[in-house]
Amino acid sequence: MEEKMYHYQYPHPAVTTDCVIFGFDGTKLNVLLIERGIEPFKGRWAFPGGFLRMDETALNGAKRELYEETGLKDAYVKQFHTFSDIGRDPRERVITIAYYALVRISEVKGGDDAAKAQWFPLDDIPSLAFDHDRILRHATAELRKQIHFEPIGFELLPEKFKMSQLQHLYEAILGVKFDRRNFSSKMLKLGLLTELEDKVTLANKKVAFLYKFNPESYAELKEKGFRLEF
Amino acid sequence: MEEKMYHYQYPHPAVTTDCVIFGFDGTKLNVLLIERGIEPFKGRWAFPGGFLRMDETALNGAKRELYEETGLKDAYVKQFHTFSDIGRDPRERVITIAYYALVRISEVKGGDDAAKAQWFPLDDIPSLAFDHDRILRHATAELRKQIHFEPIGFELLPEKFKMSQLQHLYEAILGVKFDRRNFSSKMLKLGLLTELEDKVTLANKKVAFLYKFNPESYAELKEKGFRLEF
DNA sequence: ACAAAAGTGTTTCAAATACACCCATGG
DNA sequence: CCATGGGTGTATTTGAAACACTTTTGT
Numbered sequence: 001m002e003e004k005m006y007h008y009q010y011p012h013p014a015v016t017t018d019c020v021i022f023g024f025d026g027t028k029l030n031v032l033l034i035e036r037g038i039e040p041f042k043g044r045w046a047f048p049g050g051f052l053r054m055d056e057t058a059l060n061g062a063k064r065e066l067y068e069e070t071g072l073k074d075a076y077v078k079q080f081h082t083f084s085d086i087g088r089d090p091r092e093r094v095i096t097i098a099y100y101a102l103v104r105i106s107e108v109k110g111g112d113d114a115a116k117a118q119w120f121p122l123d124d125i126p127s128l129a130f131d132h133d134r135i136l137r138h139a140t141a142e143l144r145k146q147i148h149f150e151p152i153g154f155e156l157l158p159e160k161f162k163m164s165q166l167q168h169l170y171e172a173i174l175g176v177k178f179d180r181r182n183f184s185s186k187m188l189k190l191g192l193l194t195e196l197e198d199k200v201t202l203a204n205k206k207v208a209f210l211y212k213f214n215p216e217s218y219a220e221l222k223e224k225g226f227r228l229e230f
Numbered sequence: 231m232e233e234k235m236y237h238y239q240y241p242h243p244a245v246t247t248d249c250v251i252f253g254f255d256g257t258k259l260n261v262l263l264i265e266r267g268i269e270p271f272k273g274r275w276a277f278p279g280g281f282l283r284m285d286e287t288a289l290n291g292a293k294r295e296l297y298e299e300t301g302l303k304d305a306y307v308k309q310f311h312t313f314s315d316i317g318r319d320p321r322e323r324v325i326t327i328a329y330y331a332l333v334r335i336s337e338v339k340g341g342d343d344a345a346k347a348q349w350f351p352l353d354d355i356p357s358l359a360f361d362h363d364r365i366l367r368h369a370t371a372e373l374r375k376q377i378h379f380e381p382i383g384f385e386l387l388p389e390k391f392k393m394s395q396l397q398h399l400y401e402a403i404l405g406v407k408f409d410r411r412n413f414s415s416k417m418l419k420l421g422l423l424t425e426l427e428d429k430v431t432l433a434n435k436k437v438a439f440l441y442k443f444n445p446e447s448y449a450e451l452k453e454k455g456f457r458l459e460f
Numbered sequence: 461a462c463a464a465a466a467g468t469g470t471t472t473c474a475a476a477t478a479c480a481c482c483c484a485t486g487g
Numbered sequence: 488c489c490a491t492g493g494g495t496g497t498a499t500t501t502g503a504a505a506c507a508c509t510t511t512t513g514t
Binding site: 409411412416419459 | 505
């Protein structure tokens with residue numbers, strides 16, 4: 001194998017992108033972790049990630065990793081922090097540009113590669129490789145912050161959902177409880193939801209309304225300056 | 231001169247930190263720009279920045295640049311985004327980890343180095359080097375977002391300030407106007423301000439109350455979950 | 461004369477919150 | 488028979504918003 005090398009007049013750190021993938025199981029927020037197959041931290045769980053290619057932006061790198069692990073191409077992906085501590089990778093100086101993605105667990109296909117991937121609820125995370133525990137704390141904090149400004153919760157739900165599902169999601173992200181009636185009326189008053197014709201028949205024969213998120217209404221509201229005040 | 235080189239098996243991008251320095255002149259938000267002395271973009275204005283050293287974190291790099299241009303060591307400095315577009319620097323692939331700093335204009339000393347530095351109000355920014363116009367838009371958007379979660383405005387004001395100064399600052403950051411009485415009562419109800427004994431005698435012999443930010447009260451409030459709802 | 465800055469209270473309307481009952485099913 | 492999940496409405500409290508007049512001085 002050819003030992004092609006790259007030369008620079010000044011030292012350059014390595015740059016990676018990591019992608020924290022969030023999913024919602026109806027009750028709890030989950031993240032998708034990969035079991036590392038190589039040293040360092042072989043056998044430990046970590047976020048999908050890899051070296052940034054010279055011909056892609058960091059965002060595309062994160063999307064590529066998301067695709068490799070989930071088969072998804074069009075998920076919501078957002079950069080939230082870049083980690084640069086010295087010694088965070090034992091091999092060399094590594095800068096990691098970190099993203100989080102919001103996906104529907106049901107749409108996730110097993111990864112292309114042989115890596116073992118598994119969903120873990122946020123309150124039961126195993127010991128992680130590198131400084132990924134810190135990355136995870138950052139990711140959840142930023143997600144919680146972002147949901148005040150953008151209706152990103154819908155990225156985690158099926159296209160059609162019950163009001164109670166939406167409520168449980170907000171409760172999981174923000175770590176609070178809402179009154180069912182107050183949550184529903186407040187959410188409907190925002191005008192972001194369309195009530196659908198079809199209702200779902202539950203196990204107990206009750207029918208429940210289904211809603212979908214309405215991006216057009218959101219676009220209008222955004223013009224007028226908009227705050228999602230949950 | 232010795233041609234010492236650094237070798238890597240894979241290509242590595244260069245990594246820089248840039249620091250957008252915000253100040254408040256009593257009416258408008260300003261940023262501190264440096265006139266570039268070398269190519270590329272020689273003569274154009276840009277944010278202070280430079281290559282990340284191998285023995286410092288990105289945060290320390292940003293603080294170092296802040297110190298070099300202002301003499302300040304203890305300002306509020308926050309990472310807000312990392313820019314990785316291909317071709318954003320014509321010389322080589324450069325990743326920029328961008329921070330913003332909040333400083334008191336009155337405390338800024340001229341920079342150590344010979345660089346020409348100047349304050350510009352946000353609504354009168356000259357043509358900038360690289361993609362720094364994009365970086366600036368990002369920085370102001372993130373500042374506006376962050377002020378909903380942290381009382382960072384006080385970093386831009388003198389230790390003792392009049393309520394009207396604080397109001398003008400919030401108006402400048404958020405781009406809205408507040409009613410004087412409503413702003414004052416709302417701000418005081420938050421319990422973050424201490425009313426000082428000394429008042430200031432204005433040009434017109436009126437006396438105005440002076441306030442200072444009370445970090446202890448803020449720490450208490452933060453425990454209880456806190457939202458700065460302006 | 462008038463504009464600029466500062467102090468001071470009240471009223472009105474909107475929003476957040478708290479809260480109770482009914483129904484049907486599955487275990 | 489009780490826990491679960493779903494539907495529905497009202498009363499209270501709190502917070503937001505709108506609003507006018509006075510004083511003094513500098514221009």
